[in-house]
Amino acid sequence: MNLLLWLIVGLPLGAFVVLILPGRAMGDRRSGIIGTGAVMLSAIAAAMASVQFLRTMPTSGHFTATAWQWIASGGLAVQFALRLDALSLVMVLVVTIVASLILLYSVRYMAGEEEYCRFFAFMNLFVASMLLLVLADDLLVLYLGWEGVGLSSYLLIGFWYRDEGAVLAARKAFTITRIGDTALLLGIVLIAVRLGTLRIDNVLATAATTWQSGGALPLAAALLLLFGALGKSAQLPLQTWLPDAMAGPTPVSALIHAATMVTAGVYLIARMHGLFELAPLAMRLVSILGAATLLLAGAAALAQRDIKRSLAYSTMSQIGYMFLALGAGAWTAAIFHFVTHAFFKALLFLVAGVVIHSLHGERDMHKMGGLRTKLPVTFAGFTIGICSLAAIPVVTAGFYSKDLILSCVATAPAGGTLLWTCGIVGAFLTALYSFRMLFLVFFGERKIDPAPEGGLSILLPIVILALGSLTLGFLETPKGLGSVALFSNAVKDVLGEPSSIPVSLQFRIALVLFAVSATLIGFLVAWMVYVRKPTLIKGFLALPHHRAALALSARGFGFDDLYSAALVRPFSWLAKINKTDFTLVYPAVIARLAEAGALLLSLTQNGKLRFSVMGIAFGAGLLIAIGIFS
Amino acid sequence: MNVLFLLAAGAAVVSSLAAITRSNVLHAILYLIVSFASIAVIFYLLGAPFIAALEIITYAGAIMVLFLFAVMLLNLGGSAIDQERQWQPLAAWIGPAIAGLLILGELLYILMRHWPVGKSGTIVPSVEVGRTLFLRYFIGVELAAMLLLAALLGAGRLGRRDRTLAVKQGGGHDADSL
């Protein structure tokens, strides 16, 4: 088992090293095979590990594989160790499976790229870091993985480094997540100082005994960790980098900015839920921020023209749902939604990639249309993804996970009606914007003729992800509809049961019906506006304040401008006026001195023979003198 | 006080000084031959007659003659003498004089620290020298032979006249056959 765990992390890491060293000499075919193969082997290892885990479940509920003692100084001892329990198992399986599918897709999708090998190298680095993050037994190892995914994200967003937009977006992403990372590091330091350990189960156990619930210390630690999670998961207020990150290649957006990295924050909070339970104020903040983000992002997604940006805001919104669940104490629901979201969001991005490719790089949805006849498999995949996103009842996985979240939020003591209402409104918005996307892209009149769909390696991942989006929901069905509880039983040891106020079965069914109706209303509105009477929307939007609202929504409600004016501009101004400050004198003086010295010494290099002989003579004299007088 | 020794020493020093200060290269060489002769006398007084003979034969007889050949080949006649004078203003002697006196002073200082150092003994017979040379230091002989061979070959190559080079006019910008 230990070997399997290290293989899971080590295979992609090894692939990264192998691919990054020889560079372009590797050749496209070999890079593709190594890059995709490593992650697929990792997925197989993960499957084997899970089989072994389920079959020989130890009493403690987890496996630990320690490699070596990383730090042993003062009171702090950190082991470099991996830990496999139900939660990390779920994460590992999702990450490796989705990553393998996306990499398989990339083999064909990124073909012809100049730096093909580099792409696969960085993707493998990312997968290795993400796996290290979720398998970490220790907060410091988690942080190592956290930084690794941040780095890989930067490298991959800026993959087309000759494009200024991409480079700026990469820099923006890194800077904003860096703010979160700093908070996370401070939180880790706080925990280390106050609790004396960084091993996750030790931390949770010690915190439960030494810190009081509602105290200042757990609140501080939880808030710092939360801030870190906000950065990585692109939630309010650190959400502005995600839409711009769509400048990277589509597989990157699919893997990193939809399925995995942005959910690292969710994982962190779920993993450290024991700590958060000690700080109810922090949990409330989590759900408030989650609710605010899901509404804001949902509204913004409505106004986007770029298909990828729309999906980015959609991701932001769905993660808002996960945060909402986390804040209400529904850890299991949040992770379950993560699983289903990973599948259908990756599916949507891959399909968007196919669409963009067939329309020769066109990303504006208003310029698309009528593709459903020409790209049938793609259309089917997109439809399934959209339905799952919008939580169409019974048949899609998204329905079950979103329903779980909403019912938990409604019934949890830490939840409440207001939060649940936000969730319902969010469901309406989600259905609205997702079907808007479907209708704009695949229905209506065709404006650009698409190239035909790609081959097997493009379509197979789409098909598999689509199947996942349909079936994974059946792992956990609500109490009214079959009461399957496979998922929550599996993770019960780690995540516990969500606490809830007792409600009757009819109340639960009513909740489900409310959610379903919100979705269906959204679908109907989208159908009316975008299929039946497209002219209606034009009239609606012609009104001036509607147009202004739309513009504001399209710009993500002005957060970018706010940050730019409040933070970026003053900082740039400071840097500019500080360009020639007095501390630059010292290097200049040193340089000048060196120059003068060199000039002086170069006079001895006059090429004259007698000069050298004179030097020898005087030197000999000097040496003899030293010999005499010492 | 060995009068002969003092006389020979004086002659050597004076003729060496003269050798380095002449404007006429030929005169300088001749003065140097005189110096070598005086030193040969000193060698004889020190009990090394064979070496004294060698000094005259090889040093004065072969090496200096080589110099003379070179001077003849270079045709350093009248204009060269004037040029030589031009190159040697009195001021040019200051630096060398300082350096020389400095080193001389140091050497004498070292000598004076271990005074007196003894007297030279009897003649060391050439037979003895020969035996030592060819029995104990034979490898030196071999090396010297190889060195002379190298010098021979080098000089032969360097002395060759290349057609291409002979045509070039106006102060050497190309020394690539060197």
Place this chain on the structure above:
Amino acid sequence: MTPIPFEQTLILAAVLFVIGLAGVLARRNLLLMLLSIEIMLNAAGLVFIAGGARFNKPEGQVMFLFILAVAAAEVTIGLALILRQDHCARTLDADAADRLRD
């Protein structure tokens, strides 16, 4: 013959050596520089012979023979180079050969 004090020969050798050194430094003509070097070599040889006589060993004379060989070889090559220089640059000025400069 009367034994000669060792120190006197050493002083003589030192003086001759320094004269040679001054000659190398002061003269601009390459030929005369080479000549001065010969003076220096000779002075060194004198030290060896004197040493051999003082300690009554043949090694001093042996060493002088080697010095002689070396001097011969060096003069050969040196003169060949000087002739070459004259052929190319038409001058024997040591200061004219300064192309190896900064």
